[in-house]
Amino acid sequence: MICVPKSTEIGNRFQAKRVKSVYTPVWMDALPHTIEPQTFYIIGKLGDPHYGVALRCPCGCGDAIAVEFAKHGAPITRFVLVTFQDGRVSLGPVLQKRDGCRSAITVKLNVAEAIY
Numbered sequence: 249m250i251c252v253p254k255s256t257e258i259g260n261r262f263q264a265k266r267v268k269s270v271y272t273p274v275w276m277d278a279l280p281h282t283i284e285p286q287t288f289y290i291i292g293k294l295g296d297p298h299y300g301v302a303l304r305c306p307c308g309c310g311d312a313i314a315v316e317f318a319k320h321g322a323p324i325t326r327f328v329l330v331t332f333q334d335g336r337v338s339l340g341p342v343l344q345k346r347d348g349c350r351s352a353i354t355v356k357l358n359v360a361e362a363i364y
């Protein structure tokens with residue numbers, strides 16, 4: 249017996265778009281007033297009251313995204329920032345934007361990617 253799909257939905261299938269760009273990691277003590285494009289801000293360090301990251305959405309929408317990993321030293325998210333010996337950084341797991349472009353954002357070895 250051969251199974252034949254009732255209709256082909258390939259033409260209507262959702263096509264995800266991906267945008268990648270290289271970001272420069274910058275270590276700061278506090279969230280900067282201006283979030284520059286293609287810059288990945290790492291605010292504080294593990295154990296600091298407001299440890300977290302900030303960046304502009306890589307999809308091109310321009311939204312500034314700030315994620316606090318910890319409040320008053322206690323972790324509040326499951327995000328992990330990995331800093332490599334060569335200075336490159338990765339962030340995991342996927343950062344899901346809940347408004348605007350609703351991109352899923354990853355940062356791997358300084359390359360930020362938005363899937364939307």
Ligand SMILES: [Zn+2]
Nearest residue numbers: 305307309349
């Ligand atoms: Zn976006």
